[in-house]
Amino acid sequence: MNLDELAERILQGDRRALARAITLVESSREDHRAQATELLDRLRPHHREALRIGLSGTPGVGKSTFVEAFGCMLTAKGLKVAVLAVDPSSARSGGSILGDKTRMERLSRDRNAFIRPSPSQSHLGGVARRTREAVALCEAAGFDVILIETVGVGQSETVVAEMSDLFLLLLAPAGGDELQGVKRGIMEMADLILVNKADGDLKPAAIRTCADYAGALRLLRKRPQDPEGFPKAMTVSAVQEEGLEEAWAEMQKLVEWRKAHSFWARNRAAQARHWFDQEVRHALLAKLETTEARAAMDELAARVAEGSLSPAAAARDLLAELDKDDRAA
The missing domain is CATH 1.20.5.170 (Single alpha-helices involved in coiled-coils or other helix-helix interfaces)
Structure with a gap:
């Protein structure tokens, strides 16, 4: 190549x-x-930068519909939009459907848009392990906005937050308590909460849900990277394409404030340090996947299973063996 x-x-x-x-x-x-x-x-x-927007939400909330409507609105403004959509992989077969291009038929035909579905494989956090590098490639290709659509909520939204400039949480009206166990942590990371499907019979419920979350956001501790009024909750309708312009205006306002107050550059630098740390950790874990390391682990695991060696002592012996092999190499 x-x-x-x-x-x-x-x-x-x-x-x-x-x-x-x-x-x-x-x-x-x-x-x-x-x-x-x-x-x-x-x-x-070449130092090309795009606006990276992470998007999360429960299955069925309309993430793909929102991404298509929002993406088409941005391309109509002359912006180039890349969509990195992560599909869940089967724990049994390892396969993924990768059907996002089918669900975003209109956006996939847009000359100013690029859609790339990727399998999550075994990586937790709702994104593929190499999504961050895909983001860097899209920036180098000259895209203005990169939308990172995650698998869903409930795993580790910090992974999404560590590769995006803005984090959007998409919710359905009158969703009940399905987010009860995780919503506080997600809400603390969200920059905008968008209540989707605010149309037809669901519009009154969407307005009530938006008001509920707006009230909940006011109870959270204020973050230093937010101007007055952020994070905030808004209603949108991806089907009727209502509220998208307003949401985009709020995103631009937040980005401009963070750039003016140095939070943008500071966040990008912190993210770079985070991913350096992750790469080191992955490289160290990869050493356990070699043939020699697997054989040593199997031998020590058998001794742990029969009770002749404690797990802590076995781990100590394995690490000592790996350290000795590194010095010999």
């Missing part, structure tokens, strides 16, 4: 090159990982 040519085509906004590069960064093959790292290093000096 000619990385120079691939990088140049990405910088020119070539969609096929972008899709090929995302496939490369999603690969777990060791040679592909080396190529992906080199490609990202070649693109980094």
Whole structure:
């Protein structure tokens, strides 16, 4: 693979090159990982930035419908929009449906839009492990707004927050208590809560739900990265495309305030440090997947199972063995 040519085509906004590069960064093959790292290093000096928007919500809340309506509104303004949609993978077969392009038929035909579905595989947090690198590739390709649509809520929304500039939480009207166990943590991370389906018979319920969440937001401790009035709750209708312009205006207002008060750059720097930490942790865990390490683990696990060795002592012996192998190498 000619990385120079691939990088140049990405910088020119070539969609096929972008899709090929995302496939490369999603690969777990060791040679592909080396190529992906080199490609990202070649693109980094160009310093292109997009507005990264993370989007989460319960299944059936209308995330795909909202993304399509919102994305079409942005492309109509002349903006280039990339959608990174993460589909849940089967715990049994490992497969994913990857049907987001089918659900976003109108947006998928838009010349200023790019939709890339990816499997979540075994990675928790509602996003694929390499989504962050896919975001960097989309920025290099010249996209203005990147929408990261997650699997859903209830796992670890901090993963989404650590790769986005704004975090939107999409809720359904009169949703009941299905978010009861997780909503406080999610609400503390959300910059905007959008109550979708505010149309037809559900509109009064949507307005009530919005008022309830607006009241709940006022009870939360104020975050330093928020101006007065944020985070806030709003009603939208993705089907009737109502409230989208207002939501976009609020997003722009928040972004401009954070840039003016240095929170934007500070957040990006903190995210970079976070992902460095994650890469180190993944690299260390990868050492446990080698043939030698697996054999040593199986041997020690058998001794733990029969009771001749404690789990703590077995872990100590394994780490000592790995450390000895590293020094020998």
